[in-house]
Amino acid sequence: MAKEYLETREELIKSVLDRQPADEALYNLAELFKMFGDSTRIKILYAMFDTELCVNDIAGLLHLSQSSVSHQLRILKTSKLVKSRREGKSVFYSLDDEHVRLILSMGMEHVEE
Amino acid sequence: MAKEYLETREELIKSVLDRQPADEALYNLAELFKMFGDSTRIKILYAMFDTELCVNDIAGLLHLSQSSVSHQLRILKTSKLVKSRREGKSVFYSLDDEHVRLILSMGMEHVEE
DNA sequence: TCAACATATGTTTATTTGTTCATATTATAA
């Protein structure tokens, strides 16, 4: 009985390890969520939920400094969460991927409960 | 023409602001994602993806110190991402909510591309 | 070419945060 318990327990532990994704995948996953884990970036991402915006628009809209917005956009772009296109003097940013919207929505659903 | 452009631009800005969730909601959203934005916590959460585990199991499984795991579990519990039940000397932790699994899966999908 | 505007970037600083170590709490069994 005790042995059986230990065996199934060992099996449980083993199955958890088997199912566990590789460390690298989990590291990347954490890095992804880290991008969403800052108020400023979340505000910026949400503002772009269904429209592209240029840096000054975002800064004005959200009462943030141009520098701060630009820095955060660079981080978001490096992480492939936003993309940009230049139009004259302005650079328009938008969400890079439908997943970004999904992740935002899913999180918001959880928060709103 | 220029005026029309400006008007629609103003309208765009206005509509963004209208759609933008309250700062408090966005703050909470960022706090939620922050919980997922650390490798250690992600590993712990994923290990519990479909089974409850006690502190020592997690520590052994993931080669983490007991203290570190306990600290992180407290943070996760405070954020309502995990729940716990005591059984004798052990405390078993598990994901608190189906949303947690959904958020993890959605993020992993994005990362795996 | 020069002035202005929009954006990007480098640096410094202050804050946040994860880990470690030591110790406290809680529960079980002898």
Added chain:
DNA sequence: TTATAATATGAACAAATAAACATATGTTGA
């Protein structure tokens, strides 16, 4: 109740990081 096992917690330290400030780069029109 004492020893031991499992977990929790407090404090100190080091690393990560967001914001501010100054300045650089790039773009347009006069």
